[in-house]
Amino acid sequence: MNEIEPPHRFSINAVRKVDAGSPGQPVKLNKVALQVASQYRRDTMSPIMVSGVMRLVEFMLLFLPGFALFAFHVGLTTHLFWHYPVIIGAASLLMVILLEFNDLYQISALMRPLSSFGRIVLMWSATFALLALAGFFLKISEGFSRLLFGSWFLIGLALIFGLRLFLSRVIRQWARNGRMERRAVIVGGGKSAEALIRSVEQQPYNDIRICGIFDDRDDKRSPPIVAGYPKLGNVSELIEFARIARIDMLIVSLPITAEARVLQLLKKLWVLPVDIRLSAHSNQLQFRPRSYSFIGSVPMLDIFDKPINDWDSVAKRAFDIIFSLFGIIVFSPVMLAxxxxxxxxxxxxxxxxxxxxxxxxxxxxxxxxxxMYTDMSDPSAKKSVTKNDPRVTRVGRIIRKTSIDELPQFFNSLFGSLSLIGPRPHAIAAQSHNLLYNEVVDGYFARHRVKPGVTGWAQINGWRGEMDTDEKIRMRTEYDLFYIENWSLWLDLKILCLTPVRLLNTENAY
Incomplete structure (x- = not known):
């Protein structure tokens, strides 16, 4: 069959337009599902993070010995005192780039250093060949020590290969004890799920740990055991399961032609902070290769990606720590007063x-x-604070108007329970007209796919203060979801800079 493009890409807006009915009561997991979820409470190490750190380590592993050879063999007082470090640094970076282009930072390559030894030697030799060519054409090679670069070639090669031999053992151990794996749940049972599981398990050096199966169909249409994995519950119970277990991926094992059913499932699942993939291993439609992501050779269609993941999460955490410390220092006199x-x-x-x-x-x-007065405080925030609320103290009116009451949340951000920028967290019992916020806005809990923040996109766009109407709750949720879908460090910096300016508008702050 000819290769074709996908009929359309699933979008959040398309999913949210599907009518999923009114929110139900919180579900409880059965005993088996609860036991399985408790086994996966601990976070795992991301393979992307491991390979990323490996790039940095190998760069330093090449650069530092090269610089040490220069310092002891040639000396720092040479007239080429800056040329050597630049060349050594450029060669180290070039080697890392060549290894990257040859997929030698993939986990499968890191687990098999012997099979990739020839390519490592080739890439390191190519790096020195390019250095020699550059020196020849620039007519500068005569002034550099051939003994230094010959020694560096041998030492660098030995260090890289030794590191990879050591790391391959460590990665295998991590894979065995579950410290480095991608945890997946299969959505949808029956023969298609069994074929998917068999295909995934046959992949060499597979880092996918299948935790179980969830399906809305009864046991007659969807067996309770598929390929040795238990059916742990229905899709609504999967939401609760993913709140307990640290799940990385949901794989929907349904044909793409069953679009209505797929959309109904995604309507429930998109609120979770996980990657969502649609299995394409048994589809008769054949898309272009760039339309797929792969688990080994098993094709998947990407539906949703976990927001602010891997290195993005590292950058955002560094942003939080730096600016939280800055805020604590700057506002410490205000907080003391x-x-x-x-x-x-x-x-x-x-x-x-x-x-x-x-x-x-x-x-x-x-x-x-x-x-508020201590005897009138409302820890659950069941009743919103209104204008001239008698529960609020004289000082309380001032600090609420100016948002000074929120300043201690710099410490929440510093310690990691909040982010500096993100959707504002609401109290667990916050209500509007005797309805919880998640009962007012369908998909409200999608705000919690990222860590909540001290300030956010909704706040600088006027949606702060009292949430006394359903429309205000919906608009705040819309702005929060926009932030999640369009996050960048630049957006965080923009929100941070605009927050003091927008706080001058105290119309809705009581």
Missing amino acids: TAIAIKLDSKGPVLFKQKRHGFNNEIVEVYKFRS
């Missing part, structure tokens, strides 16, 4: 801790300056 004012104004503690929904619906404690 506020603490004194609260203590003088009314009895009770200075700080107020409130339980809120965090990443993946986990419960986190958020710090605030106390703005």
Whole structure:
């Protein structure tokens, strides 16, 4: 059959338009599903992170011995004092780039160093050949030590190969004890799921750990055991399962031609912070290779990717730590003055801790300056604060208007329970007209696919303060979802810079 392009790419908007009915009551997992979920509570090491760190380590493993040879053999006082480090650094970087182009940082290559030894020697030799050619054409090779570069060639090759031999053992051990794996759940049972599982398990050096199967169909249409894996529940129970277990990927084992059913499933699953893939191993339609991602040689269609993942999460965490420390230092006089004012104004503690929904619906404690009378405080936020609310103290009115009450959340961001920028976390019992927020907005919990923030895109666009109407909740959710889908460090920096300016508008802050 001729190769064709996909009929369309599934989008969040397409999924959200599917009518999934009103939100139901929280589901409970059966005993087996709960036991399996508890086995996967611990985070795993990402293969992407491991290979990324390997690039940095190998660069340093080449550069440092080369620089040490230069310092001891040639000396730092030579007239070529800056030429040697530049050339050594450029050659080290070139080697890493060549290894990358030859897929030698893939986990399968790192696990088999002996099979890739020839290519490593070839790439290291090519690096020196390019150095020699550059020196010849630039007519500068006479001034450089051939003994130094010959020694560096042998030492660098031995170090790289020795590191890879050691790392291959470590990676195999990590794979055996579950420290480095991608955990997957199969959505949809029957023969198609069995064929998918068999195909995945046959892949050499497979890092996929299948945790179980979830299917809405009964046992007659979907057997309770498929290829040795138990059916742990239905799709609604999968949501709760993924709140407990650290799952990386959901693989939907349904034909792409069953579009209506696929969309119905995605309507429930897109709120989870995981990669969602549609299995294409048994589809008769054949797409172009660039349309697929692969688990070994098993083709998958990418539906959703986990937001802010791998190196993006590292960059965002570094952003949080740097700017949280900066905020604590800059605003420490304001926080000290506020603490004194609260203590003088009314009895009770200075700080107020409130339980809120965090990443993946986990419960986190958020710090605030106390703005209410202690005997009238509402830790669950079941009743929203309104204009001239008698529960709010005199100092509380000022610090709520100016958002000074939120300043202790710099510490939440520093310690990691919040991010500096992200969807604002709401109290777990926050309501609008006696309805919980997730009952007002379908897909509300998709806000929790990333870590919540001290400030966010919704706040700088005017959606802060009292959420007294369903429309305000919907609009805040829309802006939060826009942020998640369009995240970048530049967007975070923009939000951070605009937050002090937008806080001057205190219309909805009581």
